[in-house]
Amino acid sequence: PAGVAGAARSERAKLEAFLAEPWPVRHEPPVHEAFCALFRGEWRAVGQALVSTVVRPPILEPHPSEGEWVEFINGSPDEGHQALRLKRVLHRRFVIADLLAERYAERYRGLFVAMYLLSACAVLAAIFGLLLPGSHATLGWKIVLVLLEIVLLTSILLLYRQGRRDEVHARFVDYRALAQALRPMRALATFAEHAQSGGPARAAGGWRSWYQSATAREIGLPQGHLGATYQDSLLRSVAKAEVGRRIADHSVSRAAAQQVEHGLHQFGHVLFFGTMGILGLAAVLFLATYISHDEGLGEWSLAAKPWVGFLAAAAPTIGAALVAIRFTADFAGQAQHSEEMVADLEDRQLELTAARQKQDFETTRAALLSTARLQAEDVEAFLALYGRKHLALPG
Template structure:
């Protein structure tokens, strides 16, 4: 369905999603593996990786309409340490995986850290076949912290982790046990390949027990490895959410096309009428806003290029972001304009009905105009509900703001978006989360070297070109929302005050000039009923828009992002800390969006 829409003549739609499976590995080094376990380990890893390729192919076939026609990409993320990492990488390459190497420090020092010459030779051979190599900013005299970073980066870029592990809790920093715990905390399924040949293969995943938040060693997380269990895990990780409506929403987004003109400009007209913002061309010419978004991304990419640390396919991410951002803006304006239209026309219909009191000869014309106004309200509401302006706005904005931080998360090598769902049940419930995860895995690992100087430059780049614009944007949104709410409040109060003064004049007239009041009673009725009707419409616009709430949330988000940007600049010499801060920034923006969606999802376009 999605590809049919994309392939239609003259249609430009969001790019089709690639089908990608990223598998990571962690394991004990060669000197920690029993000599008699190596042959068995090789066979077990081959069995696991072959089963993964087969099950992934089955998942792709079952969900083909959601992905492009391109062959599936299988990525294998490995630190290439001598021992389990190298054995698994060699098998993965034979099975058609792309090798993405994640090294704790630069390749020369890492190579020297290998236990023997055989490990160094295999390392060189594997490195030459890797499609990308990421060298982190670890230091030889801080081995443990460096290996922790490599493990974190491996987990950040894989959908499933293979752990060659003795099953014991972590005995120190940087070991396999700690990486397994990292995977659990990030809700990444783990295939446990025991060191002892007599022990069974297991699958560990926190979603196996969705009722409670479990810990890494909890047996409720564990299932025996088998085709059925593995298929269920990969289906949950790679497939769209099972809910049919969520799947329909994916097809709807994939079938969207660009608008050449925004015809609904009632909301921008309201901003202009209240003096909050001028009416500009981008309000009815969406391509102008798209050009600005493209230029902002280009500025960010140019700044990253100057750092010359890592490369990552930000262009593909940019394409999906620009689609989601432009569509969100289109539907936001349609939805907001639809509400303004309904409230204004409802007040106008009341005025038309009241005008018959002072213009009795025009009753027929006024009745027809009132009928047309009410019909227009009903048609506007029906069109908005049928075309799902409200839901599409909320969903596409959430998708765009999940995609935007990925460029900075990917730039740091070891940072990643939060897992979907909840801590107890980290599975995809909404299509937006699934779509963002597919885009993330499709980017693969970044490639390049992150040393101390480059890390400082990257931190400054992210603070200046990612966080600072978001701070400015949230402050601008808060300021505009506050001004609009305040000015609408003044207009509403003025209308009600005028109506109140009219009532005072009417009462005085009854006392001192009853004949004058009787002669002008219809005008008094028009004013005393019409002005409150308009004031009520303005109040409705304020309530539906929730401008005060929007301002408060935006101000809070701006403050949090300012603090993070300051800390990121001042603590730019530690990669792990920088990763934590950028993840927290993404989390803050998502929290604001989640709260915003929760409050707005009940404000659908309606006449009730």
């Protein structure tokens, strides 16, 4: 059918786009990272991120995962050449997917942060006209403000079209899901359970499923006697390099997301109560002027009136932009998911420890598959969280 053929072509196009991605991967301006660092109160990180938008640092060599993978492979009980293939094939492909995911994540997040902030600036430019008296002398400034609004709105539209053209959201989601699915394959391959990697996302088909299957075929089967010594060595490596590392990663992610969420929440309070304070002071001033009929207070009231209107409109505008960013990024959801994953991973560590003590083939297999299923659920949770949050114009 035409629909099936079109879907197949689409999946093939996605695979070809992934294979054609430029290497080495280029850094993107860390707009989102600067925003998060600002609300975490990490001023040095904000400065570094701003500098990186102009002078892009080189790609880190080796990849941050290098030590973890070397440790896992060195502890591999395989007696053949599979350990070498884990490094040359699986780790290399994981690094490629991970770096591409990081690049498109920064582009996607940076775009929606920039668009929401620019939209707030456009509104601020419009209401800034309230401060200008309605005379011919200020007409030039009003024209400048109108032109500034046009530039800001045009910039938003160009950023949006660039993001849609380059499919930054789809690539971010696909590449991150692929990297997260490739990672647990190292443990499953060492126990000849390649087919179990990926969970429902892989079973659903698509180009990522094909890529995982092709990678599994290239890795091949392990060589050696899958006895007690083999199982103990594998379980120890999985508990330390796989589960332990993921616990550390999610703990860091949870803390960072909670800090940003708390910072945004606190800044929202500042805007809200600051606006109430300004309106309260203005009300007192206007009421005193009305009661006293004092000319001095009257002049103060006339001078304060446009500023009160501007500030009363500016604070909610900034707050609305931050709420939109907060909703799209879902820092609270990220923190909650990481907290749940830490608890589940700690349970898997206990399961792996129990399997090491029992040293039974089926128990070892069940513990490894349980760990793999949890990581597959992590992929599914990621897809559920970000898969529906397409890039959209502010409005």
